[in-house]
Amino acid sequence: xxxxxxxxxxxxxxxxxxxxxxxxxxxxxxxxxxxxxxxxxxxxxxxxxxxxxxxxxxxxxxxxxxxxxxxxxxxxxxxxxxxxxxxxxxxxxxxxxxxxxxxxxxxxxxxxxxxxxxxxxxxxxxxxxxxxxxxxxxxxxxxxxxxxxxxxxxxxxxxxxxxxxxxxxxxxxxxxxxxxxxxxxxxxxxxxxxxxxxxxxxxxxxxxxxxxxxxxxxxxxxxxxxxxxxxxxxxxxxxxxxxxxxxxxxxxxxxxxxxxxxxxxxxxxxxxxxxxxxxxxxxxxxxxxxxxxxxxxxxxxxxxxxxxxxxxxxxxxxxxxxxxxxxxxxxxxxxxxxxxxxxxxxxxxxxxxxxxxxxxxxxxxxxxxxxxxxxxxxxxxxxxxxxxxxxxxxxxxxxxxxxxxxxxxxxxxxxxxxxxxxxxxxxxxxxxxxxxxxxxxxxxxxxxxxxxxxxxxxxxxxxxxxxxxxxxxxxxxxxxxxxxxxxxxxxxxxxxxxxxxxxxxxxxxxxxxxxxxxxxxxxxxxxxxxxxxxxxxxxxxxxxxxxxxxxxxxxxxxxxxxxxxxxxxxxxxxxxxxxxxxxxxxxxxxxxxxxxxxxxxxxxxxxxxxxxxxxxxxxxxxxxxxxxxxxxxxxxxxxxxxxxxxxxxxxxxxxxxxxxxxxxxxxxxxxxxxxxxxxxxxxxxxxxxxxxxxxxxxxxxxxxxxxxxxxxxxxxxxxxxxxxxxxxxxxxxxxxxxxxxxxxxxxxxxxxxxxxxxxxxxxxxxxxxxxxx
Numbered sequence: 001x002x003x004x005x006x007x008x009x010x011x012x013x014x015x016x017x018x019x020x021x022x023x024x025x026x027x028x029x030x031x032x033x034x035x036x037x038x039x040x041x042x043x044x045x046x047x048x049x050x051x052x053x054x055x056x057x058x059x060x061x062x063x064x065x066x067x068x069x070x071x072x073x074x075x076x077x078x079x080x081x082x083x084x085x086x087x088x089x090x091x092x093x094x095x096x097x098x099x100x101x102x103x104x105x106x107x108x109x110x111x112x113x114x115x116x117x118x119x120x121x122x123x124x125x126x127x128x129x130x131x132x133x134x135x136x137x138x139x140x141x142x143x144x145x146x147x148x149x150x151x152x153x154x155x156x157x158x159x160x161x162x163x164x165x166x167x168x169x170x171x172x173x174x175x176x177x178x179x180x181x182x183x184x185x186x187x188x189x190x191x192x193x194x195x196x197x198x199x200x201x202x203x204x205x206x207x208x209x210x211x212x213x214x215x216x217x218x219x220x221x222x223x224x225x226x227x228x229x230x231x232x233x234x235x236x237x238x239x240x241x242x243x244x245x246x247x248x249x250x251x252x253x254x255x256x257x258x259x260x261x262x263x264x265x266x267x268x269x270x271x272x273x274x275x276x277x278x279x280x281x282x283x284x285x286x287x288x289x290x291x292x293x294x295x296x297x298x299x300x301x302x303x304x305x306x307x308x309x310x311x312x313x314x315x316x317x318x319x320x321x322x323x324x325x326x327x328x329x330x331x332x333x334x335x336x337x338x339x340x341x342x343x344x345x346x347x348x349x350x351x352x353x354x355x356x357x358x359x360x361x362x363x364x365x366x367x368x369x370x371x372x373x374x375x376x377x378x379x380x381x382x383x384x385x386x387x388x389x390x391x392x393x394x395x396x397x398x399x400x401x402x403x404x405x406x407x408x409x410x411x412x413x414x415x416x417x418x419x420x421x422x423x424x425x426x427x428x429x430x431x432x433x434x435x436x437x438x439x440x441x442x443x444x445x446x447x448x449x450x451x452x453x454x455x456x457x458x459x460x461x462x463x464x465x466x467x468x469x470x471x472x473x474x475x476x477x478x479x480x481x482x483x484x485x486x487x488x489x490x491x492x493x494x495x496x497x498x499x500x501x502x503x504x505x506x507x508x509x510x511x512x513x514x515x516x517x518x519x520x521x522x523x524x525x526x527x528x529x530x531x532x533x534x535x536x537x538x539x540x541x542x543x544x545x546x547x548x549x550x551x552x553x554x555x556x557x558x559x560x561x562x563x564x565x566x567x568x569x570x571x572x573x574x575x576x577x578x579x580x581x582x583x584x585x586x587x588x589x590x591x592x593x594x595x596x597x598x599x600x601x602x603x604x605x606x607x608x609x610x611x612x613x614x615x616x617x618x619x620x621x622x623x624x625x626x627x628x629x630x631x632x633x634x635x636x637x638x639x640x641x642x643x644x645x646x647x648x649x650x651x652x653x654x655x656x657x658x659x660x661x662x663x664x665x666x667x668x669x670x671x672x673x674x675x676x677x678x679x680x681x682x683x684x685x686x687x688x689x690x691x692x693x694x695x696x697x698x699x700x701x702x703x704x705x706x707x708x709x710x711x712x713x714x715x716x717x718x719x720x721x722x723x724x725x726x727x728x729x730x731x732x733x734x735x736x737x738x739x740x741x742x743x744x745x746x747x748x749x750x751x752x753x754x755x756x757x758x759x760x761x762x763x764x765x766x767x768x769x770x771x772x773x
Contacts, residue, residue: 017124019388023223026387027378031371033123037072039374040357042125044350045076050085053113059086059105061112063120073121075377076128077113078315078348081106081139081174100140100452103174103401104394110175111391126386128377130178130232130312130347133217134197134450135163135593137170141455143406143594147448147571148183148209150417150590152199152615153653155694155718157212163413164216166406168229173400175392177384178277179229182213184265185237185281187616188626191245193530193539196448196571196591198240200615201628201650203261204713207268214273222274224384230276233269235314236290236301237262239281241626246540247532248282248324256706256741258285261630263300270305276380277310280343282317289325291317292337302342310376312345313338318352331355336365344373402455407595414599416692416718419588419612420654421574426563426584428606428656429517431468436515437461438479438508438557439522440496440550441569446523448571448591449488449530456594460521460567463597468605475515477508479522480549488526491537501549505556517563519604522550522579523570523589530571544575544622551578558582567600573618580647588614606656611692611718613653613761620647629762630709651696651713651761657687657723661695663766664758670771673749676734677770681758683729685721694718697731698757698765704750705742711757711765738772 015021016030031039046053053066078084083099101109110129118124131137135151136144145151145163154160164182171179184206187198199209210233217231224230237258238251253262269275278301280290290296291313301307321327321334328334335352336359346353359365381387400406420427429435437460445457458466465474481496481504512518528547532539545551555578558564563584568574571591580586587610589600602608619627620643629650638644662682671677683695697715701708715731733756738749751773759765 017387023379023382026382027375030123030125030378031375034374035072036360036367036370037357038123039370040353041070041072042075042374042377043345043353043356043370044074045078045345045347046074047078047084047348049349050077054085057087059083059101059109061109061116063112063116066116067120073117073125074127075345076130076347079131080110080129080176081131103139103141103397106139106174107392107394107397114391126381126389128178128381128384128386129176130180131171131176132181132450133167133171133179134181134183135448136451136454137167137174138450138452139174140453141402142170142452143167143402143410144447144451144454144457145410145413146417146593146596147196147591148199149196149571149615150592151413152205152209153419153590153612154413154416155613155716156416157208159413159416160209160212161216163409164213166409168217169227170401170406171229172227173392173397177224177229177386178232179217180232180234180279181217182210182231183234184210184269185235185240186262186265187240188628189241189245190544190573190575190616190619191540191542191622191625192240192242192247193532193541194247195240195573195616196529197450201617202615202630202713203264205615205716206265210265210269211272214269214275218274218276220274222383230380230384232277232279232312233266233275234279235281236266236278236296237281238283238285242283245625251283251285253285255745259741259747267305270301270307275307275309276383277312278307279312279314280317282314282320284325289321289327291343292321292327292341294341297342310344310380311342313343313347315348318343318346332359332364335359339365339369339373344376407456410593411595411598414592414596415602415608417590417592417612418599418603418610419614420610421568421586421588421648421652422580422583423585423654426517426565427587427604429565429604431471431605433516434473434475434514435464435468436512436518437464437474437476437521438512438518439520439553440478440480440482441523441567442476442521443478445594445597446525446569446591447593449526454594458595458597460519460569460597460600463599463601464519464604466598467601467607475511477511478504479508479520479553480504482525482548482550483527485527486525488530490527493527493538495548498549501552505549505553508553509556509560512557512560512562515562517565518557518560519565519567520554520557521567521569522546522554523568523574524572542622544572544619546576546579554579565604567604573616575619575621575647577620577647609656609689609691611653611655611694613651613694614648615650617646617650618648630712632707633710634707649761649763651694653694653761655691655693657685657689657691659691659693659721659760660684660686661693661759661766664697664756664768666756666768666770670773673751673772674735676732679715679731679733679756679758681729681731682726683719683721684726685723688723690720690722692718692720693760695729696759696762698762699733699737700755700757701738701740701750702753702755704740704752706740708740711762
């Protein structure tokens with residue numbers, strides 16, 4: 001082509017296709033060319049409706065069917081890695097019942113859709129793909145890291161960022177640009193089955209882990225860089241303290257409590273990162289569901305905090321404005337309410353938002369509201385580089401997914417997530433003699449919710465055999481069955497058959513009778529602690545102790561008079577008073593990821609030194625709920641006939657060595673309300689072996705105009721120290737560490753005296769005093 005003609009052709013190309021043009025101008029140019037139906041199409045997604053764009057009876061994308069079903073295109077594909085919409089795939093809400101594609105099939109599907117969208121739709125608008133990736137890309141073969149609550153217990157920001165970076169890399173390698181994580185809900189009710197998905201009960205810890213996770217997933221750039229995915233901050237808000245511990249139930253939380261406890265993790269992420277998307281919560285607050293809450297999403301999120309990204313709905317939550325909350329009469333009314341609140345995209349299928357074009361034509365929805373939402377979604381696509389990207393390369397995905405580097409990181413994360421709760425000196429074990437490895441969680445790698453089968457996984461039994469099988473005799477018995485099925489997608493959960501369990505317990509006792517030590521792996525399964533996403537698929541509980549016949553198994557083994565070491569493999573905090581009182585040692589493992597068996601074995605036999613801490617308060621019994629360390633002074637008077645103290649306090653965790661933490665030293669005794677103070681804390685390893693300590697810094701406002709918490713975490717650092725090593729840690733506290741919501745609901749720093757506390761948990765603390773004038 002002659003040069004002048006080529007130049008003219010280039011100059012005639014639409015501005016929105018010019019990769020050099022600013023994003024806002026590209027969006028404006030494209031919006032001006034779009035019809036109403038094309039704009040609304042950008043606001044919907046396909047999940048079960050993927051059936052409409054796949055070949056009849058198969059899983060391959062069918063461009064002709066797609067053109068007939070969606071002549072105006074569509075905005076997103078929900079979870080391209082699953083087979084939802086395909087033949088013989090169970091229609092299970094939440095996605096756990098959907099079968100998976102393999103990686104090559106996923107990439108073929110993604111590439112075929114993008115080719116159609118770019119080449120066969122009128123304006124060539126590419127499709128956005130999103131995936132679940134809470135603690136690993138939720139697809140077969142991907143790397144599975146410890147569950148979120150275990151990662152929080154590591155108290156290691158850098159570790160969280162590195163793990164999330166690998167997760168993002170694996171998601172992106174399969175053609176998706178948006179990850180539905182992290183979860184920064186503070187969790188105050190262990191009855192709630194989703195507590196495992198959180199970073200615990202503390203606002204500061206949740207915020208720090210959330211910031212680290214977002215930086216790992218998407219980096220610090222406004223545009224998506226290679227190997228990165230946009231993150232989705234969820235679930236805003238109140239989700240982690242539902243009424244009666246029931247998932248999606250109302251969150252009975254006052255505005256001050258929202259602003260001081262529930263908002264801070266979300267605010268930290270919005271203000272300190274370039275977070276791309278936010279997902280509202282299912283629940284209502286003071287009668288207003290989050291997906292219809294203009295104050296929450298508009299005034300606070302976008303207005304006060306300046307969030308400028310996209311708001312995407314939780315799955316089915318827009319429809320639930322009509323079907324569950326009854327604040328809308330039908331789907332069209334639900335769509336109006338969500339759009340007016342600021343929800344830009346309806347996941348997973350856009351069933352309510354599909355009515356918006358007709359509603360605009362009927363005059364019940366404004367064109368401007370659709371334009372705002374569409375513009376935000378197009379901005380996300382331009383920032384993701386979708387208009388300028390080539391096809392996804394399956395060879396790269398194969399090389400990056402579950403590779404040796406990722407597995408090594410998963411092992412590091414597992415090691416750092418293990419928390420030693422009790423130990424009478426039995427641990428670490430000697431790699432000799434006869435060791436009985438017993439229990440329903442011994443020979444299975446429990447990964448927790450929102451996980452998929454990795455390329456490899458290591459159970460506790462695998463790990464012990466590999467580590468000490470050459471020097472010790474390992475015997476194993478099932479012990480009992482927690483549930484009758486291991487199918488996490490099953491709606492009904494049946495506890496193990498009592499008669500069968502009595503037989504298995506008897507077999508376990510015989511197997512352990514001649515043992516020198518018993519390692520007992522008990523706790524939860526992916527059925528007994530999970531998301532309860534429907535009335536016929538429950539996950540919340542009214543009791544917190546071990547379910548089924550696990551206490552009976554423990555008692556039978558304990559009666560042998562041999563040392564019993566418990567590996568607590570669970571999604572909920574271990575409110576197991578019988579076990580805690582009588583076990584010789586308890587190692588809390590949470591769900592430690594695919595390499596967990598190796599890490600657990602190393603910790604039990606002293607090859608590594610556990611150093612994690614509790615990111616939650618562990619109650620003794622369900623009657624204490626809700627119980628959290630940063631409570632107000634009027635709480636905790638006590639109960640008749642019961643010990644009112646928690647089983648374990650927030651921040652608790654033991655070691656095989658001993659640490660000494662000094663009193664905090666302040667750079668100044670007095671600061672102004674806008675000032676900062678440096679706090680130095682000495683920490684020393686005074687034991688005989690290397691280990692990790694988490695130094696925790698707390699603040700207490702002694703007298704204020706409204707009741708203030710007894711203490712609030714405002715800093716932490718995990719350090720590794722050799723025997724005899726001493727280090728001085730430095731924290732800086734600014735106005736954000738002392739601010740509060742006063743009686744007039746204003747955010748202020750009030751003058752007064754503050755107690756600055758430092759220690760290795762939230763109870764054993766040394767103090768200094770600071771005056772703010």
